[in-house]
Amino acid sequence: MFDAAIASAQPALCVPRHLPPAPRGRLLVVGAGKASAAMAQAVEQHWPSRLSGLVVTRYGYAVPCRQIEIVEAAHPVPDTAGMHAAERMLDLVGDLSADDMVLCLISGGGSALLPLPAKGLTLDQKQNVSRALLASGATISEMNCVRRHLSAIKGGRLAAASYPAQVLTLLISDVPGDRPLDIASGPTVADPTSSADALDIVRRHGVELPPAVLELLESGRAESVKPGDPRLAHARAVTIATPQMALEAAAAVARDAGIAVHILGDAIEGEAADVGKVFAGIAHQVAERDQPFAAPCILLSGGETTVTVRGSGRGGRNVEYLLSLAIALEGREGIHALAGDTDGVDGQEEIAGAYLGPDSLERARALGLNPKDMLDNNDAHSFFGALHDSVITGPTLTNVNDFRAILIE
Numbered sequence: 001m002f003d004a005a006i007a008s009a010q011p012a013l014c015v016p017r018h019l020p021p022a023p024r025g026r027l028l029v030v031g032a033g034k035a036s037a038a039m040a041q042a043v044e045q046h047w048p049s050r051l052s053g054l055v056v057t058r059y060g061y062a063v064p065c066r067q068i069e070i071v072e073a074a075h076p077v078p079d080t081a082g083m084h085a086a087e088r089m090l091d092l093v094g095d096l097s098a099d100d101m102v103l104c105l106i107s108g109g110g111s112a113l114l115p116l117p118a119k120g121l122t123l124d125q126k127q128n129v130s131r132a133l134l135a136s137g138a139t140i141s142e143m144n145c146v147r148r149h150l151s152a153i154k155g156g157r158l159a160a161a162s163y164p165a166q167v168l169t170l171l172i173s174d175v176p177g178d179r180p181l182d183i184a185s186g187p188t189v190a191d192p193t194s195s196a197d198a199l200d201i202v203r204r205h206g207v208e209l210p211p212a213v214l215e216l217l218e219s220g221r222a223e224s225v226k227p228g229d230p231r232l233a234h235a236r237a238v239t240i241a242t243p244q245m246a247l248e249a250a251a252a253v254a255r256d257a258g259i260a261v262h263i264l265g266d267a268i269e270g271e272a273a274d275v276g277k278v279f280a281g282i283a284h285q286v287a288e289r290d291q292p293f294a295a296p297c298i299l300l301s302g303g304e305t306t307v308t309v310r311g312s313g314r315g316g317r318n319v320e321y322l323l324s325l326a327i328a329l330e331g332r333e334g335i336h337a338l339a340g341d342t343d344g345v346d347g348q349e350e351i352a353g354a355y356l357g358p359d360s361l362e363r364a365r366a367l368g369l370n371p372k373d374m375l376d377n378n379d380a381h382s383f384f385g386a387l388h389d390s391v392i393t394g395p396t397l398t399n400v401n402d403f404r405a406i407l408i409e
Contacts, residue, residue, distance in 0.1 A: 035105075268301050269306065
C-alpha cells in the first residue's frame with residue numbers, strides 16, 4: 001500500500017497531462033522541491049520543442065535532464081547551493097516578455113531549497129531560524145508563513161519577478177489542505193499573511209530570532225506579494241498530485257486484497273506522540289467493539305504531524321507517532337501498522353519510517369530497550385532500527401506527505 005501511494009504521485013505519471021500549449025515565445029522551466037528534478041525530466045520527455053531552465057532538488061534526488069539544469073542543495077536546513085540557485089533563478093526570469101512562459105515545478109521541500117534571504121539578512125541567520133522552527137513544534141503552515149517573510153523569492157516574489165511573462169505552476173502537494181501558498185512557501189502565488197502573523201508564530205512557539213530578523217519583521221519592509229497584485233495577473237497554479245490521491249491509491253490495494261479500508265483524513269496534524277495515542281484508542285475500539293468500523297479492516301491517514309524536540313535522539317515524526325502507537329496498544333494481538341514519509345525521509349534521517357507488529361514491544365524489551373524512555377528522548381529511529389523494522393526506500397522522487405496505515409485483523 002505504501003508503494004502504491006508513492007507510485008501514484010510519480011511525476012512521470014502526473015506531469016504530462018497538465019503541460020500547457022506552447023507559448024509564442026520561450027518556455028523557461030524553473031522549480032524547487034524533492035520531486036522537481038523528476039518533474040523536469042517528465043517535461044523534457046513530453047515537450048515537443050526547445051526549452052531551457054533550472055530546478056533545485058535535495059541532495060540525492062537529481063535525475064538526468066538534457067536541457068534543464070539540475071542543482072542539488074540541502075534539506076531541511078538550507079545551504080549556499082540552494083541560495084545561489086535561487087539567485088540564478090531570479091536572474092533567469094528577469095528578462096522575459098509577455099510572449100514567454102515560465103513553467104514552475106514545485107513540490108514539498110522547496111522552502112529549504114530556495115533559501116535566498118530577504119535584503120539585510122544572511123543565510124546563516126535563516127539557517128538558525130530554520131533549526132529553531134523545526135524543533136519548536138510549529139506546523140508546516142506556521143513555518144512557511146515565517147519563511148515567506150524572510151525570503152527574496154518565496155511568497156509570490158518569483159512570479160512577480162517573471163512579469164509580464166505567463167506563469168504556470170504545477171504543484172505536488174505535501175501539506176495539509178493542499179494550499180498553494182504553503183507548498184514550498186508559495187514562490188509563485190499571492191500571500192494573504194503578514195509580517196505580523198509571522199511574528200505572532202515565533203512568539204507563540206518561543207523561537208528566539210536574531211536581532212536583524214526581528215527588526216525586519218517588526219518593520220514590515222519584507223512583506224510578501226499580496227492578492228490583487230497586478231504582477232500576478234498572468235500567473236496560475238494547478239495541483240497535480242495530493243496526499244488524498246495517494247491514500248486512495250493505497251486504499252485500492254487493500255480493496256483488491258478483499259480487506260475493508262477507511263480513510264480517516266488526509267490532513268491530520270498535531271504532536272506525533274499525541275496522534276499515536278488517539279489512533280491507538282480508535283484501533284482498540286475497532287478490535288473490541290467493531291466500532292466505528294468492523295474488523296478486519298485497515299485505517300488509513302495522511303497529513304503532517306509535528307515534534308516538539310525535548311530529547312537528544314534521532315527524531316522522525318512518523319516513527320515517533322508509531323512508537324507512541326505501540327506503547328498505547330501494549331502489544332495487542334492482531335494489530336499491525338506502518339508509517340512513513342512518501343519522500344523517503346522521516347525527519348533528517350535517510351529512513352522513510354517503520355513497521356510495527358504485535359510483538360514489537362516484547363522484542364524491544366528483550367534487547368534491553370525502554371520504549372517510553374526512547375519516546376521521551378525523541379529516539380524512535382533508534383528503537384525501530386534495533387528491531388530491524390525501519391522502512392528504507394531511498395529517494396522516491398516525489399512527496400505527498402505522510403502515510404499511516406493500521407491493519408486490525
